[in-house]
Amino acid sequence: MSEYGKLVKEGLWSNNQALVALLGLCPLLAVSNTAINGLGMGIATTVVVTLSNGTVSLIRNWVRQEVRLPVFVIIIASFVTAVELSMNAWFHELYKILGIFIPLIVTNCIIIGRAEAFASKNPVGRSLLDGLAIGIGFTLVLFTLGALREITGLGTLFTQADLMFGEGARNLTLSLGDDFKGMLLAILPPGAFIGLGFLIALKNLIDRRATQTKTVPVSAAQPEPTAG
Amino acid sequence: MNRHPVILAGLILTLFAIAGSGLVAFTYWQTADRIAQNERDALLHQLHVLVPAESIDNDIISDTVTLQAPDLMGRPETLVYLGRKGGKSVAAVFTPVVPDGYSGPIKLLVAVKMNGTLGGVRVISHKETPGLGDQIEERKSDWILRFAGKSLNNPTLSHWKVKRDGGDFDQFTGATITPRSIVKAAKNTLLYFRDRGQALFERGKAPEKEKKPAADEHG
Numbered sequence: 001m002s003e004y005g006k007l008v009k010e011g012l013w014s015n016n017q018a019l020v021a022l023l024g025l026c027p028l029l030a031v032s033n034t035a036i037n038g039l040g041m042g043i044a045t046t047v048v049v050t051l052s053n054g055t056v057s058l059i060r061n062w063v064r065q066e067v068r069l070p071v072f073v074i075i076i077a078s079f080v081t082a083v084e085l086s087m088n089a090w091f092h093e094l095y096k097i098l099g100i101f102i103p104l105i106v107t108n109c110i111i112i113g114r115a116e117a118f119a120s121k122n123p124v125g126r127s128l129l130d131g132l133a134i135g136i137g138f139t140l141v142l143f144t145l146g147a148l149r150e151i152t153g154l155g156t157l158f159t160q161a162d163l164m165f166g167e168g169a170r171n172l173t174l175s176l177g178d179d180f181k182g183m184l185l186a187i188l189p190p191g192a193f194i195g196l197g198f199l200i201a202l203k204n205l206i207d208r209r210a211t212q213t214k215t216v217p218v219s220a221a222q223p224e225p226t227a228g
Numbered sequence: 229m230n231r232h233p234v235i236l237a238g239l240i241l242t243l244f245a246i247a248g249s250g251l252v253a254f255t256y257w258q259t260a261d262r263i264a265q266n267e268r269d270a271l272l273h274q275l276h277v278l279v280p281a282e283s284i285d286n287d288i289i290s291d292t293v294t295l296q297a298p299d300l301m302g303r304p305e306t307l308v309y310l311g312r313k314g315g316k317s318v319a320a321v322f323t324p325v326v327p328d329g330y331s332g333p334i335k336l337l338v339a340v341k342m343n344g345t346l347g348g349v350r351v352i353s354h355k356e357t358p359g360l361g362d363q364i365e366e367r368k369s370d371w372i373l374r375f376a377g378k379s380l381n382n383p384t385l386s387h388w389k390v391k392r393d394g395g396d397f398d399q400f401t402g403a404t405i406t407p408r409s410i411v412k413a414a415k416n417t418l419l420y421f422r423d424r425g426q427a428l429f430e431r432g433k434a435p436e437k438e439k440k441p442a443a444d445e446h447g
Binding site: 063075077 | 233234236237238240241244245247248249251252255256258259262263266267270358359360
């Protein structure tokens with residue numbers, strides 16, 4: 001697999017920050033109550049992590065070790081504030097829902113984690129790709145968790161899609177029928193923990209299946225009665 | 229160079245602080261007008277739902293008074309938007325806070341027409357339990373819409389309560405405190421308007437034509 005392909009695979013799956021590293025749980029749990037909220041937060045985080053990775057990589061050779069971390073923090077905080085103002089200007093309704101969580105992106109460990117662990121040691125192109133892959137991986141988890149919680153908790157999917165995609169997206173909202181009142185627990189914070197637990201379990205299950213399939217020829221050569 | 233690492237480090241840090249602040253300042257400069265316009269539009273949209281745009285001809289966002297009635301309005305100072313048409317008073321939109329919700333204060337918009345009926349009630353922000361108390365939201369249920377057209381005579385004052393307390397308003401399954409507190413807040417606003425509503429319009433800035441000199445006076 002090419003070097004870039006490996007980066008993408010790590011960001012999306014094998015080193016997924018939410019499912020494997022378990023970083024960024026605060027925003028993950030707080031705004032994953034609907035699919036659209038999760039998507040909005042995910043995109044904002046992706047923009048910040050990509051920009052900060054790129055910038056940190058650009059300056060990695062002439063920032064002294066002693067002030068490395070404060071400089072990263074300044075870069076991240078500036079980008080987050082810029083993203084926050086832009087969202088307020090162009091996605092005002094969505095901003096009103098996610099508003100208090102956007103500044104919290106600063107404290108999202110994923111971003112400083114990638115700056116320190118990856119971008120400060122790698123060239124710009126790879127750092128940008130890493131940021132993008134990590135961000136999209138995080139967005140996918142936020143979106144999936146949001147969709148699951150929304151379906152079980154509210155009985156709908158893509159409510160308030162118009163906040164992000166404009167008036168035309170109003171009919172995107174799907175409903176499971178008026179009889180379904182939803183399971184309150186899924187919308188409350190415990191629902192986020194339980195849902196995340198299921199997603200992690202599912203990922204581990206898929207990974208184990210994958211390793212088992214790979215080892216099948218080996219075990220066929222040396223049959224073991226306890227296999228499986 | 230290496231003899232002054234601290235100074236060099238400090239310089240680098242300063243440089244980044246300046247660059248970072250520059251980026252933020254530039255974004256702010258680019259977005260400030262648009263954000264202000266968004267907030268204005270959002271507020272105007274909310275007000276127009278309660279006081280239809282065609283029923284007034286003044287700038288309702290700027291035509292405001294502040295009143296002090298903490299016992300009825302739940303906050304020390306309450307902003308009131310005044311709607312007028314052709315210089316005649318049409319409706320007042322109060323911004324009371326409900327202090328006795330189930331969890332935390334609930335911010336409301338309560339519009340009262342000149343004949344003492346409610347133009348409507350809307351919840352601006354709240355922290356009530358999702359799935360139970362949050363049915364006060366317009367998008368969750370039509371409960372809040374039922375206030376429109378009510379007045380102190382309809383139902384009578386003694387029936388301005390939720391049904392569990394012997395009044396006329398529905399409570400929610402599993403949540404009585406939230407609707408009870410909002411019914412009370414709407415009633416209090418009507419009571420204030422009955423006694424002192426007319427005076428608000430006289431205190432408020434005069435209609436359009438006299439507006440400019442008045443604004444100059446207050447500098």
